[in-house]
Amino acid sequence: MARPGQRKAGARRSAARDQRRVRHRGDIVVVLARAVREVEAATQRGRVTPAVRTQFQAVALLLREERARVQAEPSGSDSHRAEQLKRLDGIATILATTAVQDAGLLALLAEDAIASDAAQALKRDMLRTVGVEPAPEEVPPTETPAAPATPERRVVPQSVISRQMANPFLAPDFSAARERTARPRRLAGWELIGPLLSSFERAGGGDSACMPLPAPSSRGAVEGLALMPHQAQLVAAAAAGHRSFLLADEPGLGKTAQALVAADAVNAYPLLVVVPNVVKTNWAREAGRWTPHRAATVVQGDGDTIDGFADIIVVNYEVLDRHVGWLGDLGFRGMVLDEAHFIKNKTSQRSQHVLELSNRIRSRTPRPLLMALTGTPLINDIEDFRAIWQFLGWIDDAKPLGELMDALEDTGLTPADPGFYAVARRRVIDLGIVRRRKVDVAADIPARRIADLPVELDGPAGRSIRAAERELARRMVARYETALANRSAAAVVGGIDHDLVRRVARWELKDATTAQAGGNVFSMMRRIGQAKAGLAADYAAQLARSAGKVVFFAKHVDVMDAAEDTFARQGVRFSSIRGDQSPASRQRNIDAFVNDPDVAVAVCSLTAAGVGLNLQVASNIVLAELSWTDAEQTQAIDRSHRIGQTEPVTAWRIIAAQTIDARIAELIDSKAGLAARALDGSDEEVSSSADVQLEALVTLLTEALSAVPQSGAA
Template sequence: MPTTATAASRRRKSSSSRRDDEAPIIPILARKVREVEAKAQKGKLGPTNRVKFQVIAFLVREERTRVKADPELTDSARAELLKRLEGVAQILAKTAARDTSIIPLLEADQATSPVAKRMRRDWLLESGAELPPDELIITDVVPVAATPVVSAAIAERQVTPPMVESRLESNPFLAPDTSVAIPKETPRRRLDGWDLMGPLYKAFETGAGGGAASMELPPVPEFDHISPKGLEVMPHQMRFVEAVRAGKRSFLLADEPGLGKTAQSVLAASVAGAYPLLVVVPNVVKMNWAREVERWTPQRRATVIQGDGENIDAFADVFIVNYEILDRHLEWLSKVGLRGLVVDEAHFIKNLSSQRSQNVLALASRVRETTPDGKPLLMALTGTPLINDVEDFDAIWRFLGWTNGERPGSVLAEKLDATGLTPADKAFYPEARDAVISMGIVRRKKKDVAADLPDKLIADMPVQLDDEFGRSIRQAERELGERMAAKYRRIIEARGRVTDGIDEDIVRLVAQHEFDDAKNADAGGDNVFTMVRRIGQAKAGLAADYAVQLQRSVGKVVFFAKHIDVMNQAEALFAANGLRVVSLRGDQTSTARQEAIDAFNNDPAVSIAVCSLTAAGVGVNLQAASNVVLAELSWTAAEQTQAIDRVHRIGQDEPVTAWRIIAAHTLDSKIAELIDQKQGLSLRALDGVSVEPGSQDSVQLAALMHLLREALGA
């Protein structure tokens, strides 16, 4: 005869069986949710259990709706079943609290991927449910043909960090968007027969129409809805973010350096909901970007990709990668469903033949293809979009989808067509410039949006190279000029003609040939590059000594140089004078570089920051100083401006002075003059200033032409 306990157990089983007959899916869900909970207790869920978690979540909702609507259930039975479903839901909630990356998976209300559909079908069949034929047969979705992102040349370098595999497989519930794969018929336009790219460049080169190259932005809202607690967004930043809120999704943000482009981008992504977001940056600013994401959008997670990405957080909202390693991460980045792409210091991609540029453009194309509405957030950030030529715009416009390099895109073409003009009409050019600007160019100058920002002055400090080293430099310059002059004369003789003056075409030809030879690392003898390096070495001690004297009178100083040996020489002199310095170089880790920046800005004992022009000239905040020493000249006006604006930026209270150390009576003086002339292009194209067009030659080529003319006695 059974014991009382046994009888009670049988009664409980019988009661449970009756309830299971009324809702046979519930015990299956209870078993599955316990399996997921056990996995979550051991660490983050893998792809299979993430799918299982989400299928449980929407089946609980389906069953709850059915139980509430079932007229055959008694009130007590309905209450009991709802209580059991609530128990499953509570386990789901506890699991999500343990692994917060799965919280978004609770939001799906149906199975949309083949994997999830099969799982739901199998569980329902296990419960004895009868399913319609269309739910029994499940086929995989044919993938949409996509533009290749990874070229054959870099395919073998691709890496997929282990955690990324989990992310790629963890959210299969978004049905692929096939709308972008359907070719759209392009309407015939009035300007289809015209070459439009040349006129567009010309419109900017001449500054047609005048005025700053900045689109109309919404007014500052009455209330600040975007500033995190303890921070305040400046009016010009808020207006930009309001443009994003209004629906604009592609921008060339060309504000002058120091006006907070990073913060504007982070806030724009938040307002647009453009996550996952990829930010491609110079290596020197990766850690700073991660800080800015945390600072302005503390509810979002950022991860910095280093090397092969073994330690990244694959479920982060923002991925930050530097240009140099982007190539090995293209494949997986093209698959994670990016909804936004920011390219910082976008002038880095101006060379379309470079792998760097090709990587960024291919990835941007993929992001446009895979974003459901075809309108991802694309932002090119650079305070210096034009370096030598107005066609530096080309790669940036392609990245933003405004042109394809050969013709304007459909939106820009419509705007040009709407002018009713053609490139044969003079009035076309200001209209064309305005059309491109309206696509999303935003350019603000410090004097216009930061009225309280102190003045900036560039002061030249000529120095005499009177020692033997200095005399050898001047002799080498003369020999280089004479070498080119001899080649010039041979060409004149070979052509058998005599001219009264100098033939500028042949001057250019000879200088270009010399320049091409100089770029060959195997070329022997002195060339324009070795000359400038020797001048920098000769000036190093004089520049460092001036920085010491300056530091004693004004406090902290930022010392910029182009070459490592110049930096080393300066640091040795600073140490000999008992000064504590930090160094910002290209071979540092991001962490070490950020520690050096923090020490300079926050530690009163640190007197001088010795910085590489190329490694620390962008994205670095050194506003604890108000004096900059440029020990070596850059080859571009943009690089010089970027360096000075590490100090002259929002938050600076003192007037900023940049001291250019220039070796008198050498090529250095001419290079300084040429750099200043290069400022005219940006003033015309971006700021609408009336400046006489100058030469579009590179500084190096122009310097060689100068040496040749001097040797010819011009």
């Protein structure tokens, strides 16, 4: 076997041969291509020797330098430069895909990787091959300037570092962002932001607040799913070239699906989605449904578990401060801001981070897709539009920008002209404001539907609940194995004995209904309800601010108490309807919710307020805890979905992901028939609560047994 020195000499002789064949700078690509193919072949054979690593690093060093030289070269045509960069990017692709196959090669791509003397020497030889004399080697300074300090909480997840290391030469090209040609400004001396905001306050109640939208397209249909006509209209607008939207549809009209499919229609990947904490799991789930061919990842905490190579990155406002650094450099081609009214206070840290990210994307990416989603009606909180319009790139702190300024110039009017306000409002709306109400698209949506909202139970409460669930499964497995061991040999069956599983589940359910202590299925569901209470109340408060009155249902008094504490802290007025109230007190609370416009939420007991109430003043319902039957759930929804209701009703069911809560939700749906429940409102009782409880335990035990070897199996 040849020693490294012999291989190095061989490489130099090969370079000498190349020198006789190539005589101009452009042929460096030929040398690089040949060298990278040799490295690729050696890696595929599993023979990554020191000489191969030297050759790999030499190619990487020279490729980086050559790419920078081509980009900075003042002479030559744009087409020639683009052709050279395309050829270099092809080599970079091979280099990156080769690197991920070997950790040693991958480490050589890091920015702080030390270039070996052998790699530097080989790089110089490769340059001389094409007749280029290498620059004299620089003597490193005795002291390296300290890097600028970063905020203490800033982090860069390891998977993001791996992405950067694996693909350093195919990093986002920020040089292609569009530069606008300056126009003479007739309105340069006018203050315009105030009049633009005022134009919305002056509008009449019947004035349209929605841009013209094209006919619905068929884009967005995936197996088992299809966009509703009003959703498909927005996607068609994006596909036709529109790139900024203030999507202000009422809750329940599918803004999430519209944003995801619009991003897919214009290939706005990678896509950044910034959301409230309570809905980030749901965004990942919806991405899996509507764009299953695109990987989505959710940033939790410091981002230790994220997929750095995902197409869709979902992050919540609360942790944005830790991640804004690397997010700003990832090269996003689209950004979605859910519950965009969260940034209305421009002095807040969350608003500043959002605007910083938006500015980076707009300055580096030609025509990015920017979408601000909020259900807040356009006639309220006009000043809140400032931050949202700035996020979309329509204005800055002082003036309209780009397309909006051009549109105002073209009107020929000034704020002193009477017709300015109506025309200016129309120009802003045409930039991308889309507002539909449930009553506007009633034909598109069912009269009543249930939307599941999965949430992650983080922190000690979530860990405790998952530990209790594992303990319950362990206890049933032990009971199952004891019963199996006491059987005669003739009675033992191969694999899991499903009859025995069902009997063990019945024993556990009987014990749970007769004993109040211990980690049984009922105490576990109560603990899950307590853990969900704050998240469910937070979502109900968001709905109340954007869509009007909300009915909040819970099973347990302590869950109602926790929700009411959350509403009180957030300044949301509520009525409380419970089973221990006197008739007079109960009626006062009902009347306050129905008649007082400032009472935004009715906090109701699922059992005490699930029947006999008329709450059709609200069209949004939050089910903070699961009932054991679909009929009980339907009775609660029918407090709003009844004669006198003029809008479609949406029930938001809060589900604790990755817990028994999610299993029970699936069981309730399967027992009742999901299609009937969601589309025609069937409340037929097809199973008892005991059936669902038993099946939940059967499912839990079966999954636990499937994960471990079976005792006594034939």
